[in-house]
Amino acid sequence: MEIKNNTIIIKNLESFNIKQILECGQIFRFYQQGDKYCVFSLDKTCEVTTFADRVEIYSSDIDYFVNFFDLTRNYETIKKELINLPYMQDAINFGGGIRILNQNNFEMIISFIISSNNRIPRIKAIIERLCAKLGKNCGNYYAFPTLKQLSVADEAFFTEIGAGYRAKYLYQTCKKLIEGFDINVVNEMTGEQANKYLQNLCGVGSKVADCILLFGYHKADVFPVDTWIKKVYQQYFINSTDTKQMRANLIGTYKNLSGYAQQYLFYFKRELKE
């Protein structure tokens, strides 16, 4: 990786594929424009362009996006450790350019409450309306609203932006955060403790908690079990419907690299649907 002016240049394309990174289920605020991707996080944005020999990330906040794209972590090491574990060979061959983004914990909490029992295009649309209504105008896009900006929203507001029956979850959770529920103590917890702790928020069950922990706190000892992971598990492991057992067995299998394994498996299964 090198940095020139307002551009990060990445030459190791083996562990950086922007399509894979954006489409493995961890982020909702991005779109493709011709040969480049526009990506948004809080009030920041960047443009990612892939060339034959390099990727360029253009932004006025270079430091933010070095961390955001997790560029100081060695994914070769992670893949080498995982490749010998069950079903990782095909998944890593297919999606070896995946990285786990370092996203903002508050943005992840709100976004993944919206994600529950929902599909990606609709999740993206709800979040866009949320930003447009309450977020700072940053010129050609809107920032993700701050907690303070969200404090004016009532349940009807969340219904208006199309959140459906999640409206009351969002309202309740914002209220709890405004009242001082601490989302930073999670950093000091194990995945297991943090999963329980986040379930104190309305609309956050075990799966949503794991997504928040993996994408908002980079906790890799969790395993979000969604419908695609259930398919993987039933096909390759045991034909069971017990989600808790699946999660425990998968974490038992992939240990402290569970979060990475989940992303490789999710992307592999969701893209191939086989």
Next chain:
DNA sequence: AACCAGGGAAGAT
């Protein structure tokens, strides 16, 4: 334990 609560995509008929 079994059901329902937006809404829209995907699957089934």
Next chain:
DNA sequence: ATCTTCCATGGT
């Protein structure tokens, strides 16, 4: 073309 299912969580 139209009907049914699916999706995570919380509440009944």
